[in-house]
Amino acid sequence: MRNDGTGNFTNVTAGSGMHLWSGSSIEWTAHDFNNDGWIDIGGGG
Amino acid sequence: MTFTSQSGGPGNHAVGDMDSDGYLDVCNGSGYQRNNGGNNKWLRVNLVGTLSNRDAIGARVTITSALGTQIRDIRSGDGFRYMSFIGAHFGLGNDEVIEELSIRWPHGEVEVFTDVPVNAPFTVVEGITTGLVEAAETSIALYPNPAMDAITIGNPGVNARYEVLDAAGKLVLEGSNANGRISVTELLPGAYLMRTTENGAVKQARFTKL
Numbered sequence: 416m417r418n419d420g421t422g423n424f425t426n427v428t429a430g431s432g433m434h435l436w437s438g439s440s441i442e443w444t445a446h447d448f449n450n451d452g453w454i455d456i457g458g459g460g
Numbered sequence: 461m462t463f464t465s466q467s468g469g470p471g472n473h474a475v476g477d478m479d480s481d482g483y484l485d486v487c488n489g490s491g492y493q494r495n496n497g498g499n500n501k502w503l504r505v506n507l508v509g510t511l512s513n514r515d516a517i518g519a520r521v522t523i524t525s526a527l528g529t530q531i532r533d534i535r536s537g538d539g540f541r542y543m544s545f546i547g548a549h550f551g552l553g554n555d556e557v558i559e560e561l562s563i564r565w566p567h568g569e570v571e572v573f574t575d576v577p578v579n580a581p582f583t584v585v586e587g588i589t590t591g592l593v594e595a596a597e598t599s600i601a602l603y604p605n606p607a608m609d610a611i612t613i614g615n616p617g618v619n620a621r622y623e624v625l626d627a628a629g630k631l632v633l634e635g636s637n638a639n640g641r642i643s644v645t646e647l648l649p650g651a652y653l654m655r656t657t658e659n660g661a662v663k664q665a666r667f668t669k670l
Contacts, residue, residue, distance in 0.1 A: 427461065430462070431463055432464055432465060433463050440472075441540060442472035444473060444475060444486075446475050447550065449500060449551065450483060450498065450501065450552065450553070451551050452500075452525075452528075452530065452550075452553040457473075459472070
């Protein structure tokens with residue numbers, strides 16, 4: 416859900432890569448693991 | 461904003477750079493997954509609160525490089541079961557120049573740094589740029605502390621001048637003959653620095669206004 420900064424959220428899951436995730440995780444871990452300047456997301460799959 | 465799926469990544473783990481190579485590793489119970497790293501640049505900001513809480517929980521760290529602006533909030537206990545590294549870690553891609561690093565401390569003041577070196581930890585003690593923690597050779601006694609209406613300096617000379625600085629280093633009160641009670645009723649609640657000067661000797665101490 417992308418926050419537009421005014422309290423509105425848009426569903427951007429489709430095509431993002433996150434839509435390919437089939438697991439259900441108790442927790443997601445968000446850090447920049449490869450130091451490319453973009454946050455990565457880890458979860459149990 | 462797209463993501464590429466990788467297998468074998470972390471689920472719920474404690475995250476931190478265990479081997480200090482600049483790349484975040486994870487561990488879970490007895491399991492430890494070391495990040496093999498790469499050639500991307502990075503910056504790690506460690507905060508030491510003085511007026512704010514010691515771990516600077518609640519601080520916001522913002523950096524700007526060619527990639528753009530990145531933000532980290534210092535949080536504690538945001539994971540399930542695990543406690544991760546508490547500092548601010550930034551990946552920088554190929555960027556070797558951090559144009560600006562700013563820290564908004566929980567206490568409210570903002571400190572800004574430029575020319576911050578990459579691929580290294582950067583430790584900031586709160587107040588270093590505002591002068592609040594510059595070395596004071598001698599401390600003074602202040603009471604009551606915290607203060608509500610007035611504060612008394614314990615050991616001033618009759619010729620001592622006093623200054624009161626707020627958390628941003630701004631002069632908010634000053635006067636002479638600092639012996640006796642100094643009214644602080646007009647100060648907003650918060651942390652302050654009392655500094656006395658007598659014959660060139662500077663003494664200071666912090667106090668809290670309720």
